Amino acid sequence: MAIEKTTREKVEAGLARRHRKEALFRVVGMLATVVGVLFLGIFFATLVAKGSTAFKQTFVQLDITLEADVLAPGGTLDLGYADFDGLVRSALGKQFPEVTARADRRQLYRLVSVGASYALRDLIEKNPALLGTTQSLWVPASSDVDMLIKGNIDSNVDESLRTLSDQQIGWVTRLAARGRVESRFNKALFTNGDSRDPELAGVKGAVVGSFYMLLVTITLSFPIGVAAAIYLEEFAPRSRLSDLIEVNINNLAAVPSIVFGLLGLAVFIDWMALPRSAPLVGGLVLTLLTLPVIIIASRAAIQAVPPSIREAALGIGASNTQVVVHHVLPLAMPGMLTGAIIGMSRALGESAPLLMIGMVAFIVDVPGSLTDPATALPVQIYLWADSPERAFAERTSAAIIVLLGFLLLMNFAAVVLRKRMERKW
Amino acid sequence: MSIHKKSIVVSLLALVALQACGKSGTESEIKAKDAAQPAASSLARSGRDYVYIVGSSTVYPFATVVAERFGRGGEFKTPKVESTGSGGGLKLFCAGVGVDYPDIANSSRAIKQSEVDTCAKNGVTDIVEVKIGYDGIVIANAIGGQAVDLSRADIFKALAKEVPGKADGELLENSYKTWADVNPALPTVQIEVLGPPPTSGTRDAFVELAMEGGCMSVAWIKALKKSDSNRYKAICHTIREDGAFVEAGENDNLIVQKLEANPNAFGIFGFSFLDQNKEKVKGAMVEGVTPTFDAIADGDYPVSRPLYFYVKKAHADVIPGLRGYLREFTSERAWGEEGYLSDRGLIPMPDEERAALAANVRDLTPLSMASE
Numbered sequence: 001m002a003i004e005k006t007t008r009e010k011v012e013a014g015l016a017r018r019h020r021k022e023a024l025f026r027v028v029g030m031l032a033t034v035v036g037v038l039f040l041g042i043f044f045a046t047l048v049a050k051g052s053t054a055f056k057q058t059f060v061q062l063d064i065t066l067e068a069d070v071l072a073p074g075g076t077l078d079l080g081y082a083d084f085d086g087l088v089r090s091a092l093g094k095q096f097p098e099v100t101a102r103a104d105r106r107q108l109y110r111l112v113s114v115g116a117s118y119a120l121r122d123l124i125e126k127n128p129a130l131l132g133t134t135q136s137l138w139v140p141a142s143s144d145v146d147m148l149i150k151g152n153i154d155s156n157v158d159e160s161l162r163t164l165s166d167q168q169i170g171w172v173t174r175l176a177a178r179g180r181v182e183s184r185f186n187k188a189l190f191t192n193g194d195s196r197d198p199e200l201a202g203v204k205g206a207v208v209g210s211f212y213m214l215l216v217t218i219t220l221s222f223p224i225g226v227a228a229a230i231y232l233e234e235f236a237p238r239s240r241l242s243d244l245i246e247v248n249i250n251n252l253a254a255v256p257s258i259v260f261g262l263l264g265l266a267v268f269i270d271w272m273a274l275p276r277s278a279p280l281v282g283g284l285v286l287t288l289l290t291l292p293v294i295i296i297a298s299r300a301a302i303q304a305v306p307p308s309i310r311e312a313a314l315g316i317g318a319s320n321t322q323v324v325v326h327h328v329l330p331l332a333m334p335g336m337l338t339g340a341i342i343g344m345s346r347a348l349g350e351s352a353p354l355l356m357i358g359m360v361a362f363i364v365d366v367p368g369s370l371t372d373p374a375t376a377l378p379v380q381i382y383l384w385a386d387s388p389e390r391a392f393a394e395r396t397s398a399a400i401i402v403l404l405g406f407l408l409l410m411n412f413a414a415v416v417l418r419k420r421m422e423r424k425w
Numbered sequence: 426m427s428i429h430k431k432s433i434v435v436s437l438l439a440l441v442a443l444q445a446c447g448k449s450g451t452e453s454e455i456k457a458k459d460a461a462q463p464a465a466s467s468l469a470r471s472g473r474d475y476v477y478i479v480g481s482s483t484v485y486p487f488a489t490v491v492a493e494r495f496g497r498g499g500e501f502k503t504p505k506v507e508s509t510g511s512g513g514g515l516k517l518f519c520a521g522v523g524v525d526y527p528d529i530a531n532s533s534r535a536i537k538q539s540e541v542d543t544c545a546k547n548g549v550t551d552i553v554e555v556k557i558g559y560d561g562i563v564i565a566n567a568i569g570g571q572a573v574d575l576s577r578a579d580i581f582k583a584l585a586k587e588v589p590g591k592a593d594g595e596l597l598e599n600s601y602k603t604w605a606d607v608n609p610a611l612p613t614v615q616i617e618v619l620g621p622p623p624t625s626g627t628r629d630a631f632v633e634l635a636m637e638g639g640c641m642s643v644a645w646i647k648a649l650k651k652s653d654s655n656r657y658k659a660i661c662h663t664i665r666e667d668g669a670f671v672e673a674g675e676n677d678n679l680i681v682q683k684l685e686a687n688p689n690a691f692g693i694f695g696f697s698f699l700d701q702n703k704e705k706v707k708g709a710m711v712e713g714v715t716p717t718f719d720a721i722a723d724g725d726y727p728v729s730r731p732l733y734f735y736v737k738k739a740h741a742d743v744i745p746g747l748r749g750y751l752r753e754f755t756s757e758r759a760w761g762e763e764g765y766l767s768d769r770g771l772i773p774m775p776d777e778e779r780a781a782l783a784a785n786v787r788d789l790t791p792l793s794m795a796s797e
Contacts, residue, residue, distance in 0.1 A: 163703070
């Protein structure tokens, strides 16, 4: 009895302290979670606050007369040399006939983007019959006007401190009063390649480049990774060599990605003479990067298949290959696919290795094949973040939102796949 | 643990070995190429239908605008412009003649003799130099910060690692804490300057134009230039490392943001960033001159530099669109007084100089810097 009492006393004496510790532990854990969620919240909030405006773009309505003698002097239409700029300018001039001084007219022309001429060109190219008619068109405003409408240029500060003069702001206000200024969905952001004019810049080139790269990466790294994992798990004899390989694969997964870029530069571009800046080379480099991830995930998936299934198959006379192909592989597939998708989403977010193989470049044309020069989404973000024009700041955030969207989609697919195909034993 | 360490070493060795394979492969292949076929015939089987440009991140904003306008013309594909830095670009440019090598290298400094030699060694002999205009380097602070008038001597004294003492030949570790310590006319504000890292062309130009300019104001250091040029360079070109100068990376937008947050700090960047952010930051006067478009164009603002690009003559008639790109770049609507490049912050050259250079480009007159 005496001993039991002392034990009980000991427990009770320490109980308050243990409860305190437990409470403290919980609070610390909760605080850590709150801090994490808070950072994430701040990150998303600033991103959306900065980037959401980029999904809208200011347009100006102009009545443009497609004069035949301007566009097709001598009756022949040559799209390369036709003076579309001139037509846009005269249409803008018609809105403000009182502006005659050369310097003022130059200021006036800056209200509309060069994209107006390109839009006009596309219109005529599609439908040459419009020649000679007057069209009422919504053309993109210049990025300065766009910034003004979005409130990023403060019209109250001194004139010399802004990119738009009082006079220009006055014209914009008058155009707006006539109902000729409108904020519309920024389609260009999704249908155009890169541009140095923010109002024309889009992520399509980068998205297509990223897509081609991931295509190369998945077609190479998934079969190779799965085959390697099966061999290492099921067939390789246990020896010092296979231990060495195993440790090396784990190490490779932790090698900084820029190293793979250097390797890619030396092997694929210098030695194999593949083209610089091509999604093919980018995909190969990302294959090297994702291979260890996929091998590790695939091996874990194979290990998770219960031995009883293997033994049962062997017991009824299946060969080793049949056991793997008929039983182990189908059961391990969800885990392997999940690993592959996670590897792919890592590859999608990589920019460092792409620096080395020439993908940090200004490329306007959307790539049409694996060997065309291309950039990738993270690289596009990097390039825009470094551009002097103000309007690129919001587009940088918008591009990040697009990238995050793709990443979320891929990770969501991985989760769904795991949930729907996973088997519990 | 020991197995782990060993395997790390082994895997690193494997990586190095792979790299080495790649390298030796490259060299032998280049040699083999050279031996098997002269440069011209390798160009003849040209598989590239776009112009390939590399080089300076300072020229990048201008080259890309020209490339885009040229591409929208519709006749040729849009040139590809890679931002590699001046040195990296010239290295790629000089690696050889052929479709695998760039046609044009942008540079925020003139090509060096050593680079011309490397070029010549790799068969790149006829290089056409094109000066495109000027870029000012500004020392700016937040719009709410104090306006200052710096001399180049002030800049040197504030930022050099070692500054001259009272006696001739005496050098002291830079102990100036505030701008007023450097020059009593300046505000009593701690020296804090955000600038580009040593890999940047802007840094090179800043060191050469502002720091060295200030350095020359000290008579005995100026005398060193002839007698001991290495020491002269070490004194004039070394920036202090005690925290007063902060390397802020290549991203100039970031510097502008940091200046906004800290009105006492100054930042060093190109004029185009000042021009685009003029309601946030203002440029300090240097030698009494405010960095404005006109002051830089007239040559009054002392910290400005010419920008260049270099073209391979051998590519001119082989790569589709190369001549067209050159014509577009040197047209009045691009680099003229009121051209679209001046809207982007490029400071144009005087009329006669532009005309002479444009003629030069038409005839593709190569650089007269002979290789040794």
